[in-house]
Amino acid sequence: MQIKKIELDKSLKELTKHQTVVLPIACYETTIAQNIHGYIPLHWHEEIQFVLIVKGEAVFHINEEKVALQEGNGLFINSGCLHMVEDKNQSGCVYICLNVNPHFLLPQELLATYVYPYIQATNIPYLYIDENEAWGRNILEACIKINECIQRKLPYYEIEITGQITFIWQNLLMNGFQLEYDQMEMKKDERMKQMLNWIHLHYAEKIMLNDIARAGQLSRAECCRYFKRILKTSPLSYVMEYRIQKSLALLQDAESNVTEVAYQVGFNSTSYFIDKFRKSMDMTPLAYKKVKLDERR
Structure with missing residues (x-):
């Protein structure tokens, strides 16, 4: 279900609870033009976010940078980063949005090694996800599977989602980013x-x-x-x-x-x-x- 009005606190932190009934995640399709403002206003949240454009084009403003996305490609937005989204050229842009609590990415024993250093790095406010790259295609296909799981709610779908999220994070980390802390x-x-x-x-x-x-x-x-x-x-x-x-x-x-x-x-x-x-x-x-x-x- 699309959120047409994003509730924010006074610091622009999004108040929406990004979770299913039992999982600290949310996955839904967003039509930018249906938002009360006609665009997704400036906000931030503790959850990391993965985006897949399924129709049209969008422009994401993330911290100090502007990123244009076309149909089929995606984006990773790191925890705590200010961002807003506009439809490009009135394209009727629709995108799948997957928000995940960082603590849910991996077992607790692995968070200090494989999660916290990445969400705290100042040189990774976002990453462009190219469908033509194997790792990017893996992430975007996993986002689609998670969206389908939530829609269909077949038996044990929560377990399938958990596996897909681990798979997404593994593909992201396999790029071997150099982390910086400014x-x-x-x-x-x-x-x-x-x-x-x-x-x-x-x-x-x-x-x-x-x-x-x-x-x-x-x-x-x-x-x-x-x-x-x-x-x-x-x-x-x-x-x-x-x-x-x-x-x-x-x-x-x-x-x-x-x-x-x-x-x-x-x-x-x-x-x-x-x-x-x-x-x-x-x-x-x-x-x-x-x-x-x-x-x-």
Whole structure:
């Protein structure tokens, strides 16, 4: 079942429980355009993630990098990495998403040797999985099998899934990656999450650049560089976009009105909210509200 609205905490950590009834995993098909935002918003989670594009094309933004994926290929996203996903060229992109708790990858006795060093490495935020490479094909086919197991729920399917996950991780590790642990990178990631956390706690209030910089223990200039480098935008532009995204769910309430929503998400002018909303969403807040209410009928 696709998750159409990803619940996040104030630091952008995803709150969705990625597990079946008995296993700490989740596997489902995602149609990007069906998400409430029209894309998969910026978030992170402790689970590692494997992606297989089954239709169309997608662009993944992971930490500071952008990766385009076409049908048939996939991606590994490491634990704790900030990422978002957009449909490329309105292709109707659909992908299989497999999220696995790192503690479930291998028996406990092997975690310290074969799991923790890889999920803590700063040089592996993601890996491109090529269907033309034997190891990549093995991983992508295993993802398909896991998805089928969850859908069909044949006897002992949990045991089959467990074996497939071990097989996936073994194929990933057999590439022989050189692992790196950059303390500066770790600190940068932590500061970025601190600033985002502060914004998401205070977005409905008046926010100044100094406030955001202080949350990350940075100067104003360094704060701007962090946002530009990692999120490809300025701190205050991010605040603006976050407020608009928070308004989407509120506008879908039949009892809400545009002025109330504007003030709830931190705008002190209805006309300014309407202007920024139109530029971001290509329609006015009222038009968006009408479209969403009509979809329910």
